Amino acid sequence: MTCQRRGLFQWVKRRIVAVMTLRVYRHPISGHCHRVELYLSLLGVPHELIHVDLSSGAHKQADFLVKSPFGQVPVMEDGEVTLADSIAILTYLGERYDEARRYWPRDALERAKVQRWLSVAAGQLAYGPAAARRAKLLGDKLDYDATVRISQRLFGVMERELTEAAFLVGSQPTLADLALYAYTARAPEGDVSLEPYPAIRAWLGRVEALPGFVPMLVSRS
């Protein structure tokens, strides 16, 4: 190959890689976004983070609603694929990029156990610690006492299960741990204390020790 043709080949290759780079539309204080960023980082998948300015309402503009009909982050673009919803994105990444299935088990029962916690991430975690934090950080008008009750019930269950096992589904980390991590770690930002839960605090440390771990921004100390 001549120098000129080799140069052209490299240029085309760089353009293809640039166009193909996986993109995540996100906001740095969102635990929903963090779980996606964490998985990509643990897997070592190159990606670009695109800041969505929630405070100016960028997520409710027509161009963003095409990507995310509910006007929420995160959204992932991977080549031709556009996908909203953190849990949908996690499972997509599990199928597409987690070739060794380190975090998204192949075994049907193991995967169902992970799914049980993904439902909790969209349920009690969202209505408990994530909502309490929104109330304290952003002044969302909601029943704060109810969010604290939901958080304490959730953390009670997690504490019991994490006393029995190192991670939420047995001895190895899975998507369950990645999905539950951020809003649990930042629960104190919603004035929900983790002091009564030593097993949860030890588990947070184990997640943080995973090679490739990335933290979520601390919003309030």
Ligand SMILES: N[C@@H](CCC(=O)N[C@@H](CS)C(=O)NCC(=O)O)C(=O)O
């Ligand atoms: N089910 C969605 C929920 C995502 C979500 O609640 N995103 C928040 C940021 S943490 C958001 O975009 N809120 C803006 C809004 O709902 O208007 C997911 O799992 O991704």
